[in-house]
Amino acid sequence: MGADLERVEARIEVAATIDLPFVSALVADLVQAGGKRLRPLLLLLAGRAYMYDLDRLVTAAAGVELLHTASLIHDDNIDRSALRRGRPTLNSKIDSSAVILIGDYLFAQSAMLAAATENTRVVAIFASTLSDICDGQLREMFDAHQLDQGRAQYERRIYGKTASLFAAAAEMGAVIGQAPPAHVRSLRAFATDVGMAFQIIDDVLDLREGSDTLGKPAGQDLRQGTVTLPSMLFAETLPQGDPRRACLDRVISGDEDSEKVIDELIAAVRSSGVLDTATNVAADFVVRAKNHLNVISDAGSRELLEQFADAALSRTS
């Protein structure tokens, strides 16, 4: 898929060109900072199992990646994150109003790429996914600082925030490939489960790894008051009255200022075993994901998709 991903890269580069001197360098830098292009890869893999309409697949894949980039830009602005992928985020470099507009501009470019597929279903998937992502991000914001919340609430949030775009990528690939409707549904279900696993691992890594690996400080979610699967599981392990529960509550509520206390809490989460438990939940999602691949007759494509699912689980950054 290397050569095809390079075509996606080239398409992204062209789409993200903007004729404004100061902004253009920023946007190019941001878009090229890259990430792993997982969503384009997933889209191409889903298409590969059917009619491989390369030009449309590349166009849609570039659109999906730019949609992802745009939503990261707005999300960084919300989180006020100073580092993303080990580089300073856009919002730490320029005024936040420009950041909003640059995000909007990239949304526009991604919409143009979706439109350029000239496939109304691809466009409909694109639009509803943008809506799902916003829904997930709004829920993350309004669910924040409340330790007491159920697993369903968490799953709905990470579906919107992350899994919806994985689902969209696979569905677009299958739709462009003119896969039969049942296959489109299966690929979407596969990618949804992979996306859920991906986000759970993200939430685990946020607590397990330090700046060196992730390019951002550890425990960001806790510091921002975002409840994730590991912190939910940790709370469940603690008996009523355990002082660590009160501490977790204070940190999630945003009432704990001491870095030392937060670091100790992170250490307690790490040694509690909940990171392994959460990883097992992610692994279950990957098992379910793979079951959806039975419909695919092309063994080569199926194997690549299985590898994709495994990689979401075993990643360390």
Next chain:
Amino acid sequence: MGADLERVEARIEVAATIDLPFVSALVADLVQAGGKRLRPLLLLLAGRAYMYDLDRLVTAAAGVELLHTASLIHDDNIDRSALRRGRPTLNSKIDSSAVILIGDYLFAQSAMLAAATENTRVVAIFASTLSDICDGQLREMFDAHQLDQGRAQYERRIYGKTASLFAAAAEMGAVIGQAPPAHVRSLRAFATDVGMAFQIIDDVLDLREGSDTLGKPAGQDLRQGTVTLPSMLFAETLPQGDPRRACLDRVISGDEDSEKVIDELIAAVRSSGVLDTATNVAADFVVRAKNHLNVISDAGSRELLEQFADAALSRTS
């Protein structure tokens, strides 16, 4: 068109529904605050001259209006405007991160409406217009605080910021109506010129009217360092060395803090006659706009479009 506009209104209301208690009331309030629904009206009028596919026209019209609303939300966030249409803006009520996401959410809903027309050209127009709007807003930001700029720079900016969505509305209406290509181009050209006139009048009103009429304080553009046609014309009337030029320069540069000095400058602009000159420039755009209507054979539709153009010019708020 009243009944059809009510259908647009109903479609907007449904599309802007969000299943999040706190946000939902804010969004409903914002979307219903309304404005004049000029862009939906223009879209319906353009469609009226051809095949009146009401359901698709209503869907596209609702999409255009929500795109407009979303871009206002991000723009208010950028301007930090406290009042819009006489009501407190969203960003004066809640945290700016939520504002960004609510804007994104409405972008998503507008994209879904565009997709729901199942017309790939409508979707393509939608996406490229979003790009044009961002381009205009980014230029407004990066051109700010510089008094020395040419008319072309101003026109490019207001094309992106305002005229592009007028153009898109008319083009979508004509495309959905299956108008011949030459008619689509003419209607787009008509609406572009009307949109230019509309924005110039906006810039005149910003200086001419006070809070009572506009629902926001007078001279906002000057205070934000945005150079508009009236301020460009005012600068041109002043001989080199005139102290009012230095004052204008200071205000545009953001180096003047005295409200009294700014108010005096606004009074000087008002009495200089440049507001009339700018209004004449807008009137010229409307004349050019109407010339594009010659292709339309249906006299009733042509007349309604002419009235629309006149209204853009004669409005006082």
